[in-house]
Amino acid sequence: MTLLVASLGGCAGLGTLKQAAKPNDLYLLSPKSTFSSSLPRIQKQIVVQEPTATAAVNTDQIAVQPTRLQVQYLPRARWVDRAPLIVQALLVESYENSGKVAAVGRSTVGLRADYVIVPDLREFQGIVVADTENAKTVRIEVRMNIKIIDEFEDKIIASSSFQENVVAASDQTPDLVRAFDDALGKTMRDAVEWSIRKINSHAVNNPRTSPY
Helix, strand or coil: CCCCCHHHCCCCCHHHCCCCCCCEEEEEECCCCCCCCCCCCCCEEECCCCCCCCCCCCCCCCEEEEEECCCEEEEEEEEEECCHHHHHHHHHHHHHHHCCEEEEEEECCCCCCCEEEEEEEEEEEEEEEEEECCEEEEEEEEEEEEEECCCCCCCCEEEEEEEEEEEEECCHHHHHHHHHHHHHHEEEEHHHHHHHHHHHHHHHCCCCCCCC
């Protein structure tokens, strides 16, 4: 089977989607700012790598699949950057917002890491789940695999997958973007909380890397 990746100009299959976007509209997503009050504080420095992703997702275009074997992009709408770079920046900010990490940064800033977060952005697109004469029902799917690497021992200490699906309020671009924001926010919250707990447990049980 061949995965069809359509260019922005070739989105005939999405022609009936009700688009509220104007030419060159750019869309932002937001970091997570609320977390469980029971999260432990870790006196560790964390580096978040840029997520790996397929070519269909590694773009600033907003992907929607009219079928499971076809990828198309919303016309006249873009993310402000490539999706993996957006997710990396939002993960860093989400860790900062948790208030539970000594320091966190991207892999390009030269921070000496105790632990490295290695994300893999597996799903980051809308799926058309119903198609009527007047509108389409689109479910936004975000799935991210996370590995935690202990830099001292140079090994993976934990890995897990996090996924959220959110049905957009309509097939208009602003509603699709809001659903992306909701799904990504829930995915990041779960990933951040899980990784902080895993790092805390590993640090406590490994005196060589633990300050206490």
